[in-house]
Amino acid sequence: MNITDRVVVVTGGASGIGAAMARRFAKEKPSGLIVADLDVAAAEKVASEIGATPLHVDVADPDSNDRLIDDTEDRFGPVDLFCANAGIGFAGDEQTAPERWDFMWQVNVMSHVHAARRLLPGWLARGDGYFLSTASAAGLLTNLKAAQYSVTEHAAVAFAEWLAITYGDQGIKVSCLCPMGVKTPLLDSADEFHALLDPLAIEPGEVADTVVAGLSEEHFLILPHSDVSQFFQNKANDYDRWIGGMKRLQRTVFPT
Numbered sequence: 001m002n003i004t005d006r007v008v009v010v011t012g013g014a015s016g017i018g019a020a021m022a023r024r025f026a027k028e029k030p031s032g033l034i035v036a037d038l039d040v041a042a043a044e045k046v047a048s049e050i051g052a053t054p055l056h057v058d059v060a061d062p063d064s065n066d067r068l069i070d071d072t073e074d075r076f077g078p079v080d081l082f083c084a085n086a087g088i089g090f091a092g093d094e095q096t097a098p099e100r101w102d103f104m105w106q107v108n109v110m111s112h113v114h115a116a117r118r119l120l121p122g123w124l125a126r127g128d129g130y131f132l133s134t135a136s137a138a139g140l141l142t143n144l145k146a147a148q149y150s151v152t153e154h155a156a157v158a159f160a161e162w163l164a165i166t167y168g169d170q171g172i173k174v175s176c177l178c179p180m181g182v183k184t185p186l187l188d189s190a191d192e193f194h195a196l197l198d199p200l201a202i203e204p205g206e207v208a209d210t211v212v213a214g215l216s217e218e219h220f221l222i223l224p225h226s227d228v229s230q231f232f233q234n235k236a237n238d239y240d241r242w243i244g245g246m247k248r249l250q251r252t253v254f255p256t
């Protein structure tokens with residue numbers, strides 16, 4: 001997909017990867033560009049820099065998602081590209097309270113389902129529509145010390161795959177963005193993220209460039225870190241060996 005003259009929505013557009021994507025998309029001259037976020041003041045700041053439209057959304061709330069898409073359509077017409085990018089991260093394990101698991105599930109996974117539920121009927125009627133899911137390399141591999149993040153990102157990848165397979169023959173396109181560390185405020189959510197991800201972390205602008213290239217080629221997987229493809233193949237080729245390697249990495253980064 002070429003972004004020019006398209007209507008594009010970016011959730012989590014006020015910060016990090018979402019803001020970088022919005023800035024990069026703006027250069028392609030879309031006909032409508034929505035910077036949507038829970039943090040409206042920050043969304044307004046990014047939008048005003050690039051001539052985009054800021055809108056409030058709580059992606060975990062289905063009604064709020066519906067309002068975002070209704071508002072976008074009222075202003076610019078049907079959404080061509082929806083970037084389900086808003087997400088949260090924190091460290092945790094099996095002892096983490098069930099409410100925290102549910103919170104991350106709603107923000108990182110159900111938000112994609114809510115958006116797809118609202119978008120798909122119109123897209124199927126038009127035979128056109130592009131869903132970009134921001135998941136994570138944690139959804140293909142794992143994120144040490146972050147059980148909720150690993151599980152929800154796997155689920156986000158699974159939902160994107162399912163959409164691509166189910167509706168691909170009806171004109172619906174899906175890409176799944178799976179970066180490793182990116183230098184954004186999300187990394188500050190946990191010291192464990194910095195310890196694990198800082199060594200290979202890249203700038204959000206690099207991610208945005210990879211996204212525009214990936215969208216133009218309409219690849220399912222968009223991998224800003226080229227190593228992820230190899231790690232993912234290693235996992236598929238020999239799961240036990242891959243788990244052994246991850247255990248070694250854990251002993252190195254988080255010695256007890």
Ligand SMILES: NC(=O)c1ccc[n+]([C@@H]2O[C@H](COP(=O)([O-])OP(=O)(O)OC[C@H]3O[C@@H](n4cnc5c(N)ncnc54)[C@H](O)[C@@H]3O)[C@@H](O)[C@H]2O)c1
Nearest residue numbers: 012014015016017038058059086087136181182184185186
């Ligand atoms: N930073 C990384 O290392 C990294 C790596 C892989 C994947 N990701 C994914 O990239 C996406 C963006 O993360 P980021 O690193 O740019 O983080 P970030 O914290 O810089 O930005 C996330 C944005 O999402 C918004 N947001 C959070 N909850 C929301 C909600 N309920 N409704 C609407 N907006 C909400 C925040 O206000 C913020 O503006 C996330 O889905 C994250 O899982 C990040």
